[in-house]
Amino acid sequence: MAGPTTAERGARPKGESGGSEEPRERRFRLPGRRVMIVLAGSLVLFAGGTWLLYGSDWLRTERVSTSGTEVLTRSEVESVAAVPVGSPLVSVDTDGIEDRLRRKLPRIDSVDVERSWPHTIRLKVTERQPVLLIEKDAKFIEMDADGVRFATVDRAPDGVPLLRTALSPPSGQQRFGPARLTREAVRVREGLPGKVARDTRVVLVRSFDSISLELTGGRTVMWGSGEDGPAKARALTALMKAAPRARHFDVSAPTAPAASRS
Structure with a gap:
């Protein structure tokens, strides 16, 4: 007797298969006991840490x-x-x-x-550390290396020079205003070699290119602008060693410095 045809062999009743069939909808499973213990422990730690930081007296500002x-x-x-x-x-x-x-x-x-x-x-x-002082109404305004005026004091701090200005009347050809000239004076003060900085009593500003120093012992230094500060510092140091009795020094052109007694 002939066996089942190919079509008959491929056709199977609904629900029958050659192996085990997975359910169409997976059943919801509760977390295992170990997971629940870990979660509970984490909550306890979080609650305890929060109480320790915010609620207890152990970590308060005293x-x-x-x-x-x-x-x-x-x-x-x-x-x-x-x-x-x-x-x-x-x-x-x-x-x-x-x-x-x-x-x-x-x-x-x-x-x-x-x-x-x-x-x-x-x-x-x-x-802030003052590098220059501005005298006003018998008081002194302190200015730092950034040009910030940060305090007014009754007595000038030791070793801090005065900033004085002798500007020409404003004109249409004037290149820089007082604020810019003040910053340039600070720049000059910051570029002075150590001993000269300690001996400086006044930084005098006449213009951007004409800034001079008044030192102890009646000595003066024509510095010029704040540009080429390191070269001017080196030239002034060498000039003072070469001419220790000089009273006037000019390093506005550092490649051709000059000194004189009068």
């Missing part, structure tokens, strides 16, 4: 430590910083404290506000 002050006092800095003592250390707004200090105390050039666990906020202050 002290403020200030370093780096010279003219400013620690109490002055800490008063302006207004660190919220008693609050959680993690919640202290360190950026806000930094902004407040720099805004209210212009003498501060930079300040690092750091958390020191478990109980301290540290304030590391760097003060």
Whole structure:
């Protein structure tokens, strides 16, 4: 008797197959016991860590430590910083404290506000250093190396020269205004060799190309502009060694310096 045809062999009743058939919809399975334990432990750790940082008394702000002050006092800095003592250390707004200090105390050039666990906020202050003074109404305005006028004091700090100007009346041909000339004077002051810088009492500005120095002992130096500062510093140092009794020096053209006694 003939067997089933090819078509009959390929046709099988619905649901029958040669192997095991996977269910059309996978059954939902609950996480295993080990996974549940890990999740529960993670939640406990998170809750405990949050409580430790924000709710416990173990990590609260108790002290403020200030370093780096010279003219400013620690109490002055800490008063302006207004660190919220008693609050959680993690919640202290360190950026806000930094902004407040720099805004209210212009003498501060930079300040690092750091958390020191478990109980301290540290304030590391760097003060601006005056390089020139402007005399006004019997007081002195301090100016730093960036030309920033940051404080007015009653007494001139030792070793900081005065900035004086003797500018010609403004004209249409004048190249630079007072602000630009002040920055040029600062540039000259910063370029002076060590001993000359210590002996300088006045930086006199007449124009951009005519800046001179008044030193101790009645000596003067014609520096010119702030350009070629290193070359002028070298020329002046050599000139003072070669002519120690000279009273007037000119290094405005550093390749042809000059000195004289009168």
